Amino acid sequence: MTRKVCVTTGSRAEYGHMQWLIRDIADDPDLELQIMLTGMHLEERFGNTYKEVEADGFAIDARVPMGETDDSPEGIAAAMGRGVAGMAKALMDLQPDILVILGDRFEMLAAASAAMVTQTPIAHLHGGEATEGLIDEAIRHSITKMAHLHFAAAKPYAQRIIQLGEDPARVFTVGTPGLDAIFRRDLMDKAELENSLGFDLGDHFFMLTYHPVTLSVVDPAQAMNKLFGALDTFPDHKVIITGVNADAGNDRIREAIAAYSDANPNRVLNKTSLGHHRYLSALTLADAVIGNSSSGIAEAPTAGTPTVNLGDRQLRRLSADSIIHCAEQIDDIRAAIKRALDPGFLETAFINEPPYGRGGASTIIKDLLKKADLSNILMKRFHNIPVPT
Incomplete structure (x- = not known):
């Protein structure tokens, strides 16, 4: 039986990072790709970038408008609420075996919240990173605590995910999949x-x-x-x-x-x-x-x-x-x-090796998604790290 992998994205940037991961999932006969679009993809003022997904030959299985009518705190909070409700319904309809989320935007916090309440396992890309001056920092680490598989872009980020109490056996250092587009397409x-x-x-x-x-x-x-x-x-x-x-x-x-x-x-x-x-x-x-x-x-x-x-x-x-x-x-x-x-x-x-690798992450992530044991993956225990007293 094929494993259903749902990839959600809310922006052109997220889609660009995952484009080759999506392609690798679609091309694997043991996996069934599902795509759930939300956020800026479906907004005309941000370029209706769902068309880029369609132009790449991918079917869109669910479209969840968040109605981002303005950029005020109230407007964003309302959009998040609509996103949680809409994506929860989409996940109940699609019944994926696992949901793939990238990054730290508020649209992805809505997706993770919907997955949590629908008991859909989450694979999180680019967790463990640190930024200043942004709500993204809190969102990123919040998604980490909701997620069940973690694909970090570099070793220090994997260590931070473990520092947040995640099981080291579920944390993988893979690099960033966004680099694959530089090497895999002219x-x-x-x-x-x-x-x-x-x-x-x-x-x-x-x-x-x-x-x-x-x-x-x-x-x-x-x-x-x-x-x-x-x-x-x-x-x-x-x-x-x-x-x-x-x-x-x-x-x-x-x-x-x-x-x-x-x-x-x-x-x-x-x-x-x-x-x-x-x-x-x-x-x-x-x-x-x-x-x-x-x-x-x-x-x-x-x-x-x-x-x-x-x-x-x-x-x-x-x-x-x-x-x-x-x-x-x-x-x-x-x-x-x-x-x-x-x-x-x-x-x-450019003499030294860049910290995020030189491509290849998409295939690594796809293979890990395929072979991961999902039978008891929803059961998480906090992994304690001894703290000096």
Whole structure:
């Protein structure tokens, strides 16, 4: 009898990370793939990215709109409630043997809550990581306590999962599956990317992705204006800006990006969603990745592109030598970008092995999902670690 593996995703970023895992599950005759989409995938203002899933040839088994009508705390809380109810119903209908969840977004907390009450085992990817200034930290560790199998991106993260009381026998260090897309599919060259985008990228360009810092008291529009001020000191570089996520404060960021791109139509391309193939193609071709997205931490070093990481959003994640952390002030950002372009820096930035591996995680995770003993997996005991007295 085939094992039913349901993969849920609420954003283009999550789907991009799991695209090859989904493919590997679909291609395994011993597994039956189910896909449950929610969150930003089903929202027009975030690009209706469910179409990317369909374009890849995958059937969508359940669509659970969360109705993310605004980015206020009340609006997000209401969306989470709708998500829990809708995903609980979907899980009761689909009856998967296990649910795969990635990361730390509020949509995935809703999915984990629905799985918990429907007694659906959870496999959690990218647990044990640490971030500052974000509600993601609490969400990530909360999902860890609801999950039954854990696939960590690096050994220190696996150790933190065990520190949270999880059974070491259920914790696996596999790397990040998002890297597989760099190696398992031919990426576009610059001419192909320009043709696909309908935009001249010139001789040099930056990639920019900036998301809300959910526990910050700083006006996100002010942070964006400082970033744009720094970018203006590099007028020979064009800029691709990708869409912001649905966290509180996203409206202010999107408005600032729209105003900046409208004022610089020949230099700045503002895309709600590039799609994962174009995104990774641009990532490998850019002179630098700038912003506060996890892709600058995980994918960019493996792609051979330096990262300018702004502020505290990713500060406690493991970082490769090619990542430059800086404060969100014009002079600091300008100096960090200049360093990222310095040939002397680039000579040594990629010598050491990146902390998240060089691909292969998707197949490892698929094989572990296939052979895991699920007979008593819902029964969890807290794994105590001796504490010095």
